[in-house]
Amino acid sequence: MESILQVKNLNISFNTYAGEVKAIRGVNFDLKKGETLAIVGESGSGKSVTTKSIMQLLPKSNSEIKQGSEILFDGKNLVELSDKEMEKVRGKDISMIFQDPMTSLNPTMKIGKQIAEPLIKHQSFSRKQAMDRALELLKLVGLPQPETRIHQYPHQFSGGQRQRIVIAVALACNPKVLIADEPTTALDVTIQAQILDLMKNLQKKIDTSIIFITHDLGVVANVADRVAVMYGGKIVEVGTVDEIFYNPQHPYTWGLISSMPSIDADDDELFVIPGSPPDLLNPPKGDAFALRNRYAMTIDLEEEPPMFKVSDTHYAATWLLHPDAPEVEPPLAVQKRQHKFRGNNHTEGDVF
Amino acid sequence: MGKYLLQRILFMLLTLFIIISITFFLMKLIPGSPFAAAAKLSESQRAIMEAKYGLDQPLPIQYFRYMANVIQGDLGISFQFSNTPVTDLISGRIGPSAMLGLQAMIFGTIFGIFLGVIGALKQNTWIDSGSTLIAVLGKSIPSFVFAALLQYFIAVKLGWLPVAFWRGWEYSILPTIALSIFPISIAARFMRTEMIEVLSSDYIVLARAKGASSFEVAFKHALRNALIPVVTVLGPLAVSLMTGSLVVEKIFAIPGLGEQFVTSINVLDYPVIMGTTILFAALFIFIVLVVDVLYSIIDPRIRLSGGEN
Numbered sequence: 001m002e003s004i005l006q007v008k009n010l011n012i013s014f015n016t017y018a019g020e021v022k023a024i025r026g027v028n029f030d031l032k033k034g035e036t037l038a039i040v041g042e043s044g045s046g047k048s049v050t051t052k053s054i055m056q057l058l059p060k061s062n063s064e065i066k067q068g069s070e071i072l073f074d075g076k077n078l079v080e081l082s083d084k085e086m087e088k089v090r091g092k093d094i095s096m097i098f099q100d101p102m103t104s105l106n107p108t109m110k111i112g113k114q115i116a117e118p119l120i121k122h123q124s125f126s127r128k129q130a131m132d133r134a135l136e137l138l139k140l141v142g143l144p145q146p147e148t149r150i151h152q153y154p155h156q157f158s159g160g161q162r163q164r165i166v167i168a169v170a171l172a173c174n175p176k177v178l179i180a181d182e183p184t185t186a187l188d189v190t191i192q193a194q195i196l197d198l199m200k201n202l203q204k205k206i207d208t209s210i211i212f213i214t215h216d217l218g219v220v221a222n223v224a225d226r227v228a229v230m231y232g233g234k235i236v237e238v239g240t241v242d243e244i245f246y247n248p249q250h251p252y253t254w255g256l257i258s259s260m261p262s263i264d265a266d267d268d269e270l271f272v273i274p275g276s277p278p279d280l281l282n283p284p285k286g287d288a289f290a291l292r293n294r295y296a297m298t299i300d301l302e303e304e305p306p307m308f309k310v311s312d313t314h315y316a317a318t319w320l321l322h323p324d325a326p327e328v329e330p331p332l333a334v335q336k337r338q339h340k341f342r343g344n345n346h347t348e349g350d351v352f
Numbered sequence: 353m354g355k356y357l358l359q360r361i362l363f364m365l366l367t368l369f370i371i372i373s374i375t376f377f378l379m380k381l382i383p384g385s386p387f388a389a390a391a392k393l394s395e396s397q398r399a400i401m402e403a404k405y406g407l408d409q410p411l412p413i414q415y416f417r418y419m420a421n422v423i424q425g426d427l428g429i430s431f432q433f434s435n436t437p438v439t440d441l442i443s444g445r446i447g448p449s450a451m452l453g454l455q456a457m458i459f460g461t462i463f464g465i466f467l468g469v470i471g472a473l474k475q476n477t478w479i480d481s482g483s484t485l486i487a488v489l490g491k492s493i494p495s496f497v498f499a500a501l502l503q504y505f506i507a508v509k510l511g512w513l514p515v516a517f518w519r520g521w522e523y524s525i526l527p528t529i530a531l532s533i534f535p536i537s538i539a540a541r542f543m544r545t546e547m548i549e550v551l552s553s554d555y556i557v558l559a560r561a562k563g564a565s566s567f568e569v570a571f572k573h574a575l576r577n578a579l580i581p582v583v584t585v586l587g588p589l590a591v592s593l594m595t596g597s598l599v600v601e602k603i604f605a606i607p608g609l610g611e612q613f614v615t616s617i618n619v620l621d622y623p624v625i626m627g628t629t630i631l632f633a634a635l636f637i638f639i640v641l642v643v644d645v646l647y648s649i650i651d652p653r654i655r656l657s658g659g660e661n
Contacts, residue, residue, distance in 0.1 A: 055561055057557060057560060057561060061475075061476075083565075083566075084565075087563045087564070087565055088563065089563075090560065090561055090562065090563040091561060091562035091563035091564075092563060095561060095562070096558070096561040098554055098557070098558060098561075100554060103553060103554040103555065104554040104555055104557075104558045105555055105558070106555040106558075106559065106573050106577070107555070107577065107651070107652070107653055108576045108577050108650065108651055108652060109573070109576075117559075117562055117564070118562040118563055121562070121563055121564070122563060153652040153653070155652070155653045166558070169558070169562065
């Protein structure tokens with residue numbers, strides 16, 4: 001399938017008073033046309049930094065995208081574009097939905113104008129045309145009484161409604177890529193479900209590719225076609241949603257899956273991954289997860305594992321996949337899932 | 353909105369009444385008599401003068417008489433310029449003061465906001481440091497020192513502008529600059545701080561994500577949100593212009609209210625002191641109302657209570 005966006009060897013550092021924080025350490029992935037790629041990982045794993053760098057929205061004063069990093073979109077390397085050129089990409093070809101709808105709309109501007117703004121800027125719509133289109137968009141995202149509400153200010157809307165408006169802003173110019181940075185995290189569960197349904201429906205309607213950042217695996221199962229698991233500024237495992245949920249290979253993914261609460265599980269305690277995220281001021285020499293990994297081997301502390309191929313769509317960076325590695329028993333929850341996977345390929349939805 | 357304004361105006365009148373009362377009694381605490389300075393008057397002549405102006409009456413009687421007159425719009429007759437009503441004195445002098453104050457306010461806030469915005473946009477560059485330097489100097493140098501420096505360098509040494517007096521618009525330039533240095537520094541500091549805060553907020557990132565240029569981000573999205581605290585200090589600033597003008601008018605020999613006010617206090621011209629105070633107080637109260645209305649115009653989240661919204 002054709003790739004619309006390719007990230008190659010992305011390295012990003014932040015310069016702080018304490019020193020250089022290597023937040024992103026060689027990230028590679030591609031986004032295929034029409035798919036939803038979920039990026040999951042704990043706080044500080046580099047999910048948001050990766051996506052902000054695609055939009056070139058990182059603060060120039062203290063962040064640095066290293067030489068050799070490539071973000072290829074439409075034949076251009078976005079890292080090398082000038083500010084002016086990048087302005088033409090933002091909001092038009094690539095747009096973004098942010099985490100907190102309560103703070104991501106301008107409180108002193110009517111919502112109609114906020115939706116119309118990118119249309120006037122990128123599509124050279126007249127003010128009237130742009131407002132008509134804004135009204136259409138508000139209907140599309142299911143905002144009640146759009147004719148009157150288009151003239152209201154953000155504080156007159158609830159959180160869920162505001163996120164619908166933010167989605168309308170993001171979709172205004174029919175972007176080829178939509179980046180959703182934890183779009184449901186700040187919403188309560190029922191509204192979350194509504195917003196996820198809305199995004200799935202809209203994706204079919206306007207044929208866009210979505211990068212969906214989240215730390216909620218339940219959401220991933222619901223929306224994603226493929227999943228990339230990030231840890232310590234790297235992607236440690238990538239695969240289709242079934243492969244990640246039912247045949248995970250990386251011990252960190254095992255940890256994530258085991259720590260998901262499950263209705264039919266009969267254990268009393270919820271599994272947690274011990275320890276805390278790695279210090280990216282001085283990244284560990286070997287596998288960044290080694291110190292928290294009970295399956296770690298000596299080599300994990302010395303050498304970084306490369307990406308091992310599991311299938312054409314499934315890769316994982318763990319020495320456990322090396323031919324010489326000993327057989328290990330994954331956690332029980334993972335074993336159960338793997339059993340299901342082998343017994344019946346494609347249990348969840350129809351992927352690809 | 354209408355109901356709210358009505359309520360506010362009633363409270364303004366009450367405030368004004370309290371200010372007038374307090375000023376009246378405070379003024380009477382200043383020792384001496386307005387006619388004591390005129391040495392030529394004999395004891396009995398002075399008694400006649402005091403009786404003529406009602407100054408021989410007990411204080412409460414004087415107060416009630418004065419208040420009754422004020423309510424009817426009569427501010428009394430000046431002692432120093434015999435037979436001239438205070439209202440005439442004030443209206444004859446208010447022109448230059450109002451013009452100076454207004455010019456200084458407009459120039460000061462616009463230039464100050466501009467300095468603050470570019471300071472925030474070019475944070476930690478020499479432009480930012482320059483804007484900070486101007487603001488710190490403006491706040492630490494008193495306006496009369498600045499006025500004297502302007503007179504010496506621009507008027508005397510360079511001869512570009514007149515040193516003093518009030519004979520046309522070019523005479524107002526130096527006093528306006530001297531007066532506006534304080535509003536400039538205040539507006540610049542507040543604007544810079546608030547602008548930096550606003551520029552790092554989520555909706556600014558979203559505006560950039562929509563493809564807005566840094567100019568559009570700063571002026572279409574950030575400026576309006578950053579204005580609120582600046583508007584808040586505009587009220588006290590306006591007062592500082594009024595009081596600052598007392599000294600500046602004196603230095604530039606401008607026939608304004610301030611100059612007259614200072615002279616009146618020196619010779620205990622009670623009616624003129626009272627009249628000018630009432631005017632200043634009324635202006636101040638009015639500005640506070642204007643600031644509150646400005647809030648609701650700038651920020652739609654602020655609705656004036658008492659209205660229908």
